[in-house]
Amino acid sequence: MRVVVADDSVLLREGLQLILADAGHGVVAAVGDGPSLVGAVAEHAPDLSIVDVRMPPTHTDEGLRAAVEVRRCTPGARILVLSQYVEVSYADELLATGDGGVGYLLKDRVSELGGFLDAVATVADGGTVLDPQVVAQLMRRRRDPLEQLTPREREVLAAMAEGLSNTAIAARLHVTEGGVEKHTQRIFAKLDLHGDDDRQHRRVKAVLAFLR
Known part of the structure; x- marks a missing residue:
């Protein structure tokens, strides 16, 4: 599997690359901001992009906004969001099409590699993987x-x-x-x-x- 990793932490980028390489996947690009993610997906057409929510310059929701842009420019692009936070506004937009190939996991729940790699495979195959906290927040948002x-x-x-x-x-x-x-x-x-x-x-x- 060919993967793009987007995280502004060099340590996390390197760690993800090692984990993915050990599992037999290839990281075709590792970037640290939203525009670079959009450019890397356009250039490499990866099987999956793994994206952090908070990246430069404001460290709020740049990663999610970039993920939404990727899906707008490349319908069907596979996106797995890894974050310490639930940001429902753009998460809702990311999931709105119902096309699948989307995941949103909180980093502290990825405590064992087997579960993380299962999520990677599920999203790359067009499935959806959502952290329970994300589901709860989206349900509250969609309440009448x-x-x-x-x-x-x-x-x-x-x-x-x-x-x-x-x-x-x-x-x-x-x-x-x-x-x-x-x-x-x-x-x-x-x-x-x-x-x-x-x-x-x-x-x-x-x-x-x-x-x-």
Whole structure:
């Protein structure tokens, strides 16, 4: 198997290369940042890329973003993410196509080489390997956001869906307009509708979420 390794730690890169070589695999490129990963995959067309999440320059999610870019440019590219952290935003995007050939393991769970090499083989063959913590975080992320609303917030949202103004909602629910405004702001926050959209646009998005 031909493998690209992407990790900004020289020690980890070298260690992975030794482990893979001992198992009969060849590392065709070992890189330390996201753009180099994208370039190495384009150049070598490996059977698998093993990618760390946090790489230069900000050491936040560059590796995952690069993995998403690899899958966008090369559909079906096999990616195994190894990280100390669960970063759900780009992990969700990486898994969104459902094509397989993707893995996300936490480094502290790769405690024995047999399990790691099994994961390598599974992902290279087009399977999916996910750490239990990753699964748990993704399930929480995909939970129906309306479940987070209180009964009163659901009443306010239902009234919004009828096209009522804050004044009309306040009269119906026997609360102040200020109280309706506070409920509305909490609804926007729980539905992840932030201030980059204008207020009316957020009301429309909230109503659409309710109707779905």
